[in-house]
Amino acid sequence: MLLTRLSILGARLFGTTNPDGPQHWLKTNYLDRAALWLDHDGRLHRLDGDDRLNLSRFSFKLADNPNLSPQYVADVSSEFTGLWYRRLILGEWCLAEGVVYESWDPARHVVAELPAIPRWLALALDHGTTNPFHTLMLGLGIDGRLYVGHEWRWDSKKQRGSLTDAEYSERLRAWADGLGIRPEYTIVDPSAKSFRVRPHRDGITSTLADNEVVDGIRATASLCATDRLLVSAQCPKLIREIPGYAWDPDASEKGEDKPIKVADHGVDAPRYGVRTTRNIWSSLLTEPITKSS
Incomplete structure (x- = not known):
């Protein structure tokens, strides 16, 4: 046109x-x-x-x-x-191939102890019924970095039964209360619109996640590359999933950037948190660390 x-x-x-x-x-x-x-x-x-x-x-x-x-x-x-x-x-038109988070290195990005976290920005969750229900806490550390500090997961296959939305909401509240954390936002997987109603009934304000997948991945990858997004060792399931998060080669051949939809429940949750709260943390993080050539 x-x-x-x-x-x-x-x-x-x-x-x-x-x-x-x-x-x-x-x-x-x-x-x-x-x-x-x-x-x-x-x-x-x-x-x-x-x-x-x-x-x-x-x-x-x-x-x-x-x-x-x-x-x-x-x-x-x-x-x-x-x-x-x-x-x-470099301005190249190239395929999305290989692992999604190429800079991920547990030696760099996993911390044994969290620093002081003045602000817990979000409880971000990837809803699952037959698939795992995975929840993460995203916080802004006193050192100007983002931290995935805690995780809670319910795998219905391993637990031999799924939970109702009311039960999920109750357990999430109990989990957050047990940590002594009141996150500023509860960010819900956009495919779980019905679940969003349940926390609201329980007095928890929730919002649907910004699900621009590629933009969310790019923001998360950028934060990892500059060591401004770290993960607590208390999140073993997320740490186990990240190295296997890969681009779908069949989609790439068709001109689409899509990750493979396998074992991605943990890695979707931090993307939801990072992307949806970007207007808060974007001006508060430390400056990027320039790598020496």
Whole structure:
């Protein structure tokens, strides 16, 4: 529809984008058919044939922007690894493949003891009936980092029976009270809209999680890469799940970024908490730690 507006003689459309997967419609239907392409290395490519479009394509890396200081480029570059680094820093259209949280290292990201937590931002939960019901506490530490401090999980298969919404709500309240924690928000898995009613009846204000999956993963991955999101050793089930959280190769081949839906109940919950409370913690965390080259 944008192209149909270019009816006036000399009209041009200028567009800019961050790269996505190589099968994304914008790349396959337009960018790959550009008559001229100036690549990352400054080489000019010309496309011949009937399939080409009257389109010029320019590829840049983040560092190519002359208005950005070297320090800013270094700071932003340090926030990303793997897939996000290749796309947002190097400007590559690449597949989402391998593990989701590539920077995850238990030696770096798991802490034996929590620091003082002045604010417990959220109780975030991934609802399950036949699948596990997994709940995590997300807090803002006195050191300016986010911490996943506690977890509670009910696996109906192992427990040989699921709970009702009323029973889940009762046990969650008992668990939080036992920890002496009153989180600012209770963030509910968006697929469990009916469960949200139960905590409300019990006097707990809840909100549905922001479920922008890729944006939530990117924010969580960035926090891990800069050591601003840590996990307490008191969350063994989450710690066990993170290394196996991987991109779905079949979805990637179709141009979609989706994690494999296997053993992801623990890892969904911190994503809900991080993404939904970002307006609170974004200005309160420590500065990113720039990695030495």
